Amino acid sequence: MLEILLSQVVSGLVLGGLYVLIAIGLSIVFGLLGIVNFAHGAFFTLGAYLALTLYQYFGWPAVIFSPILVGAIGMVAERLLISRLYNKEPLISLIVTFALALLIEASVRLIYGGIGQPFSPPPLLSGFLIWGPVLITKYRFAVLLTTAALLLGLWLFLEKTPFGRILRAGSRDPEMVGLLGINLPRVLTWVFGLGCAISGIAGVLAAPLWTITPAMATNAIMPAFVVVAIGGLGSFAGAVIAGLLVGVVIALTIQFYPPASGAVMYIFMAMMLLLRPRGLLGERWERFE
Amino acid sequence: MTTMNTGLLLPRRKLLAGAAAVAAAPLAAPHIARAADPIKIGLLLAKTGQIAGQTEYLANGSFLALEQRNNTIMGQPAELVWLDEPSPQAATQNMQKLVQENKVCAVLGGSLSSNALAEEATAAQLKIPFVCDNAAATEISGKNCNRYTFRLNTPVAVQSRMLAPFALSYGKKWYHITASYAFGQDILRSSRALLKAAGGTEVGSDEVPLNTADFSSFILKIRQAKPDVVVGGLSAGDLSTFLKQWNELGMKGTIPFVEIAIGDTDIWAVGPEAATGTFTKMWEHSNRDNPPEEKAFAAAYLKKYGKPAADKAWMGWITARSLFESIDAAKSLDGMAIVEGLEAWKAPAGDASYSYRKFDHQMLARNLAVSVKPKITDKWDYFDVKATLPENPADIDKVFGTEEEIGCKMG
Numbered sequence: 001m002l003e004i005l006l007s008q009v010v011s012g013l014v015l016g017g018l019y020v021l022i023a024i025g026l027s028i029v030f031g032l033l034g035i036v037n038f039a040h041g042a043f044f045t046l047g048a049y050l051a052l053t054l055y056q057y058f059g060w061p062a063v064i065f066s067p068i069l070v071g072a073i074g075m076v077a078e079r080l081l082i083s084r085l086y087n088k089e090p091l092i093s094l095i096v097t098f099a100l101a102l103l104i105e106a107s108v109r110l111i112y113g114g115i116g117q118p119f120s121p122p123p124l125l126s127g128f129l130i131w132g133p134v135l136i137t138k139y140r141f142a143v144l145l146t147t148a149a150l151l152l153g154l155w156l157f158l159e160k161t162p163f164g165r166i167l168r169a170g171s172r173d174p175e176m177v178g179l180l181g182i183n184l185p186r187v188l189t190w191v192f193g194l195g196c197a198i199s200g201i202a203g204v205l206a207a208p209l210w211t212i213t214p215a216m217a218t219n220a221i222m223p224a225f226v227v228v229a230i231g232g233l234g235s236f237a238g239a240v241i242a243g244l245l246v247g248v249v250i251a252l253t254i255q256f257y258p259p260a261s262g263a264v265m266y267i268f269m270a271m272m273l274l275l276r277p278r279g280l281l282g283e284r285w286e287r288f289e
Numbered sequence: 290m291t292t293m294n295t296g297l298l299l300p301r302r303k304l305l306a307g308a309a310a311v312a313a314a315p316l317a318a319p320h321i322a323r324a325a326d327p328i329k330i331g332l333l334l335a336k337t338g339q340i341a342g343q344t345e346y347l348a349n350g351s352f353l354a355l356e357q358r359n360n361t362i363m364g365q366p367a368e369l370v371w372l373d374e375p376s377p378q379a380a381t382q383n384m385q386k387l388v389q390e391n392k393v394c395a396v397l398g399g400s401l402s403s404n405a406l407a408e409e410a411t412a413a414q415l416k417i418p419f420v421c422d423n424a425a426a427t428e429i430s431g432k433n434c435n436r437y438t439f440r441l442n443t444p445v446a447v448q449s450r451m452l453a454p455f456a457l458s459y460g461k462k463w464y465h466i467t468a469s470y471a472f473g474q475d476i477l478r479s480s481r482a483l484l485k486a487a488g489g490t491e492v493g494s495d496e497v498p499l500n501t502a503d504f505s506s507f508i509l510k511i512r513q514a515k516p517d518v519v520v521g522g523l524s525a526g527d528l529s530t531f532l533k534q535w536n537e538l539g540m541k542g543t544i545p546f547v548e549i550a551i552g553d554t555d556i557w558a559v560g561p562e563a564a565t566g567t568f569t570k571m572w573e574h575s576n577r578d579n580p581p582e583e584k585a586f587a588a589a590y591l592k593k594y595g596k597p598a599a600d601k602a603w604m605g606w607i608t609a610r611s612l613f614e615s616i617d618a619a620k621s622l623d624g625m626a627i628v629e630g631l632e633a634w635k636a637p638a639g640d641a642s643y644s645y646r647k648f649d650h651q652m653l654a655r656n657l658a659v660s661v662k663p664k665i666t667d668k669w670d671y672f673d674v675k676a677t678l679p680e681n682p683a684d685i686d687k688v689f690g691t692e693e694e695i696g697c698k699m700g
Contacts, residue, residue: 004513011505105337115342116529116558118668121537128539137537140505209537210502211529211558215338219502254495254506259469261506262498 003133008251014140016247017147018202022220023227023239024154025198031234032171032191035085038097039077041221042104043196046070047203048212049108052119060122067200074196078189086188101217109214121208143205150201151240158236167191171234226269232282242280328362328622330355330612331387332371333380333398333408334423339500339526342554343601344400347422350598350605351397353590354613362616369609374400377407384411384419394622395420395612397605399440401524402426402471409438418627422608423601425550426471427479430651434697437624439631439650441571441608445472447689448549448569449479451656451678453487455567456480459545460517461489466507466531467522469496476522476549492516501527504534512540521548521566529558536563551659553599556672561665567675569656572603575670576657578677580639597669607643611636611652641682646689649697653685 026040050066081100085093121139129136136144158164170177170184178184202220210216227246231238246265253264260267272279332351334344351369361367370391374380387393395418399405405424412419413435421429421440425448430440443451456463463484467473473496484491493514495507508531511519523531528548535541541563551568572579574587574597586606590598598606615630616622635644638654645652659672679688689695 004509007509008506011503011509014505015503109341114345115554116526118558118560118563120533120560120562135509137539139537206502209530209534211526211533213339213342213526213558215341215526218338219500250503251506255510258495258497258507262469262501 004255005252006134007136008255009248010134010136011140012248012251013244014136014144014247015250016244017144018206019223019227019246020240020243021147021150021202021205022199022224023231023243024151024236025195025202026224027228027231027234027236027239028198029192029195030228032167033082033086033188035082035093035097035192036090037082037195038094038221039100039104040097040195040199040224041217042101043070043074043199044203044206044220045108045214045217046073046104047200048119048207048210048216049112049117049203050200051204051207052117052212055119063204066204067197070200070203071193071197075189075193077196078192082192083185083188101221105214105217112214114214117212119207119212139208143209146201146205150198154198155236163187223265226265228279229269230272230279232279235279235281238279238281328365328367328616329391329393330362330367330369330609331384331391331393331396331398332369333374333384333387333396333404334371335375335400335404336371336373338375340400340524342558343423343525343552343599346552346554346599346601347398347400347605349590349594350602350607351422351609353586353593353602354606354609356593357586357589358613362613363620367613369397374398374404374408377404380404381407381411384408384417385415388415388417393417394616394624395627397422397608397612399424399429402429402475405429405440406433406471409433409435412437416624418612418624418631420608420612420631422604424472426475428471428475430649430695430697432696432698434649434695434699436650436699437628439611439645439652441604441652441654442550443569443571443654443656443689444651445475445549446479448656449476449483450688451658452547452549452567452569453480453483455658455675456518456520456547457487457489459547461487462492462515462517463489464492464511464514464516464519464544465494465522466511466519467494467496468524468527469498472524473497473522476520480520480522497523497527499524499527502530504531505538507531508535508538508540511544512538516544518545518547521546523548525552525555526558528555532556532559532565533563536565541565552601553669553671554601556661557599557669561668561671564661564665564671567658567660568672569658569678570600570672571654571656572600573657573659573672573674574598574600574603575672576674578639578674580637582637607636607654611643611645641685646686648692648699649695651689651695653689655679655682655685 029037047066047070050069051063054062125139125142127138129141174184227243231242250261253261334348335341372383397420399408399421400423402424405421419438425442425445427444427446465477467477546566549569551570556564587598590602611634615634616627619626619630635642643654656678657674658676660675661671662673665671
């Protein structure tokens with residue numbers, strides 16, 4: 001039993017890692033821009049489809065350009081659309097980003113068709129790793145390592161670089177940052193692009209595991225919202241802890257009561273919101289209260 | 290000026306009266322206006338979600354069937370009006386909209402069993418003929434049947450009976466992994482009964498929520514249970530994801546996988562490296578035994594869409610054809626006349642024929658048992674046809690079950 005439980009926990013950590021990546025982008029965009037981005041899952045889908053296209057034309061190494069392209073598309077969307085939503089009613093940003101999500105999904109459907117696209121892990125990463133009772137595929141282990149490295153890099157970027165400090169300051173008091181002579185609108189464009197690019201990375205990593213379809217965002221966006229709600233809106237560490245927890249809880253639910261595996265994260269979220277409405281590590285944000 | 294006006298133009302009062310008469314003409318002679326209006330057929334198929342890959346082909350097949358008749362029914366222009374079916378509740382609302390606002394005379398659709406079960410009840414309530422082209426839940430033409438509903442796909446219970454010998458050939462220790470909605474639950478019920486009758490053992494069973502993205506935890510459980518065969522009951526995108534991860538976790542080739550009612554689009558999304566299993570399905574575009582009409586359909590589809598017709602395209606085509614030809618035969622848009630037309634409809638199918646059975650409105654059509662080819666060289670051609678079921682066309686009525694076994698009471 002211990003063998004299967006350990007394997008399930010590892011499996012849950014991989015799934016949780018993907019959820020963390022999707023949720024982090026969402027959390028950063030909300031924390032710094034104050035926008036609840038319903039189109040976030042659509043950028044995840046774009047990441048997967050662009051990876052597939054780049055792979056088909058240029059081979060595996062080209063896949064790394066997918067998140068960069070997704071980030072660039074995100075920046076264009078921010079300039080044309082999202083930037084007009086700052087300081088507007090939250091409901092307007094929800095409706096506009098939902099419309100953007102539909103637009104992206106419809107565009108993907110138009111270009112690639114509605115059926116799923118085949119895409120497998122690279123041959124280099126086929127096979128298993130077995131450590132005692134734990135079994136994990138090489139590709140999933142690579143996903144876990146990539147996620148950990150990305151999160152570390154992102155944390156260092158936000159905490160230790162001048163640009164990161166501007167971002168954090170701008171999220172708390174954008175007016176003061178503007179008064180210090182910093183071009184905040186440009187910073188916000190980069191932040192939105194960064195959030196989209198991270199979602200794109202999650203899409204690239206998930207593409208060989210999930211079925212690539214125009215509707216694949218459905219499987220990404222809801223868990224991302226749940227993770228952000230459990231971890232605390234705008235909290236980096238909260239999203240990481242919550243994402244991994246959600247992944248492990250789902251995996252263990254599958255082991256003991258599979259029919260509840262789809263609902264368990266929502267139960268988890270409801271309990272968290274009842275016990276601690278700001279989430280695990282959520283703080284009081286003067287801007288939004 | 291004045292002389293010219295009075296000489297050449299009608300007095301204003303007469304002009305206004307004439308214009309009013311022209312505007313009111315359709316009201317005074319409604320039969321003339323109706324003759325010019327196109328005949329409308331509703332198409333109720335999901336436009337988004339995990340089943341959308343299949344419905345794209347179902348719709349393409351139906352549109353092609355109409356196009357092959359020069360977009361006419363009973364010699365009049367005809368059109369398909371396509372609305373979404375995102376959930377059972379929304380599907381019934383859209384069916385009402387099709388009937389009450391779009392004035393359709395019949396509806397084609399029902400991509401998921403949960404939707405189709407709701408839609409067939411609405412069809413009976415609205416007294417509108419409904420031809421279900423994809424859903425396979427046994428109850429649709431079983432205990433939930435009604436006079437206005439016709440169904441193409443072979444019921445789950447029948448397909449399970451057809452697949453059971455293939456599953457039993459691998460052994461009697463089965464593991465079930467099924468979707469936790471009508472289709473999957475139906476498969477689980479049928480498969481368990483067949484396994485029990487064969488004296489086998491269920492070594493594990495998991496019901497999986499729709500739109501599950503990660504099956505690794507389920508696969509770890511199957512791996513630990515060491516069954517002889519896994520009997521699946523997953524639908525569309527979920528089946529594709531499962532098979533991808535089944536291969537990724539090294540299970541392909543170690544434990545056989547079987548499932549009923551696979552769609553071509555499901556396996557095309559898996560990819561040649563990961564595809565595996567034995568399945569039942571209704572039609573295969575590369576089957577050399579296809580009758581000439583179906584070969585012509587496959588060629589027309591390839592010409593129009595630039596890719597081979599998936600089985601779902603054929604399903605959309607044959608159901609639409611049955612409806613259009615039945616309306617032609619009925620020579621009427623009256624609901625009951627169309628129902629009677631469908632009950633009498635028959636089309637040749639090689640050495641057999643297609644028709645809807647009178648007592649349950651289930652189409653009698655043979656199925657194929659297919660296995661994924663050992664080596665896939667064509668991205669559209671994944672299957673070897675293992676058998677046509679039942680092998681003897683004369684057995685088809687028996688295989689689909691007797692009136693007592695089906696339990697359909699139309700009233």
